[in-house]
Amino acid sequence: xxxxxxxxxxxxxxxxxxxxxxxxxxxxxxxxxxxxxxxxxxxxxxxxxxxxxxxxxxxxxxxxxxx
Numbered sequence: 001x002x003x004x005x006x007x008x009x010x011x012x013x014x015x016x017x018x019x020x021x022x023x024x025x026x027x028x029x030x031x032x033x034x035x036x037x038x039x040x041x042x043x044x045x046x047x048x049x050x051x052x053x054x055x056x057x058x059x060x061x062x063x064x065x066x067x
Contacts, residue, residue: 001019001050002049002050002053005017005053005054005057006057009057009058016058017054017057019050026040026043028040
């Protein structure tokens with residue numbers, strides 16, 4: 001995900017990056033990828049790292065603030 005975020009930042013003229021997860025993916029067993037509580041905790045850790053990384057390139061806004 002970090003690779004894609006950097007590639008889009010460097011190669012696109014867009015001023016935003018969209019990221020989405022379904023709420024069901026944020027709980028154990030909600031998707032085939034994240035079956036256990038431990039896998040969800042790792043996901044949260046990975047997402048924190050991703051958001052820290054992306055915040056260097058992009059400003060974080062809500063939809064209301066962006067529009």
